[in-house]
Amino acid sequence: MTLLQPQPRGIPVPRPSVHSEKYWEGSRQHQLLYQRCAACGHIGLRAFTVCARCLATSPVWERSTGAGALYSWTVVWRPPDPSFKVPYAPAVVRLDEGVWMLSAVIGCEPGELHDGMRLAVQFHAISEEITLPYFAPPGR
Ligand SMILES: [Zn+2]
Structure with a gap:
């Protein structure tokens, strides 16, 4: 059994910018935030100041809500940095809001991953400043 798990502290961490600080503050409070253009409703994949x-x-x-579905993924066994614990599964998740x-993905085995798999966000602190959003099957 090879359960996919959150990374341990010590991996390289994101550096919040003035534009993304609100997102990271939300993650620390276990809230998954995204931006929407107030004028046209466009949803940005990253923090933005001008609507694309x-x-x-x-x-x-x-x-x-943190609920979504698995769209694409891979399972990494040879990490780009030795501080990463393997295996891990980078993934593209389509949130129910369309983001x-x-x-x-964590909380399951690599062989369980499949297109459309229902997922729910989980938050795991990686440093004092950074808490990462991961996705796991609901209830795990
Ligand atoms: Zn717009």
Whole structure:
């Protein structure tokens, strides 16, 4: 049995910018946030200040339920940095709000991963400042 698990502390961590700090603050509070353009409704994959669709400068933060489905994934056995614990499964998750998100799946075995698999967000602290959102089968 090879259960996919969150990474241990010590891996390279993201560096929040002035634009993404709100997202990381939400993660620390176990809230998955994303931005939506207040003018046209476009949802940004990353924190943005100018809408890629209508060029409005009025993005608002919204909270995701954290529920979604697995769209694409891979299982890594040879990590790019020795601090990563293997195996891990980087994945593209489509949140129910329509946000596409790059994360990683935990709480199941690599062989269980399948297209459309229902997932729910889970938060795991990786440092004092950074808490990472992972996705696991609901209830695990
Ligand atoms: Zn817009």
